[in-house]
Amino acid sequence: MRIRQQSLGDRNIIGKRVEQRRKAIKLKQKELLDQLKVRGVDLNSSGLSKLEGQLRRVTDYELVAIADALGVSVNWLLGIDD
Numbered sequence: 001m002r003i004r005q006q007s008l009g010d011r012n013i014i015g016k017r018v019e020q021r022r023k024a025i026k027l028k029q030k031e032l033l034d035q036l037k038v039r040g041v042d043l044n045s046s047g048l049s050k051l052e053g054q055l056r057r058v059t060d061y062e063l064v065a066i067a068d069a070l071g072v073s074v075n076w077l078l079g080i081d082d
Contacts, residue, residue, distance in 0.1 A: 008054045014063065014077040015054035021070045022052075032069060039065040 008016060022032055029048050036043055041062050043051070050056040058066075067074045075081040 009056075010054060011056055012051065012054050012058045013079060014058060014066070015052045017072075017077050017079065018066055018070065019052040021072055025070070027070075032066075035069040036062075036065050039068060041065040 022029070029045055033043055033045065033048055043062070047056060051058060051062075063074055063077065067077050070077075073081060
C-alpha cells in the first residue's frame, strides 16, 4: 500500500472518509471507479486520487454515487453520522 505523499487539501470534506471506507472494505481504486461508472459517474484514477486527497471538488451526483458504491450514507461521508 502506498502512503500519501501530499498533505490533504481543502477542496472537499469527504475524501478522507472515501479512502477510509474503500480500504476498510478492501476495494481497490479501480474497482471503485468501475462501480462509479455503472452509476453514471465517469471518473479516472487521477480524479479519484485527487478526490481522496481532498484536492478536487465533488459534485452532488458524485457524492450520491460514491455513498451508494461504498455502502454508506451521504451523511456518513459528510461526517454528520458516525
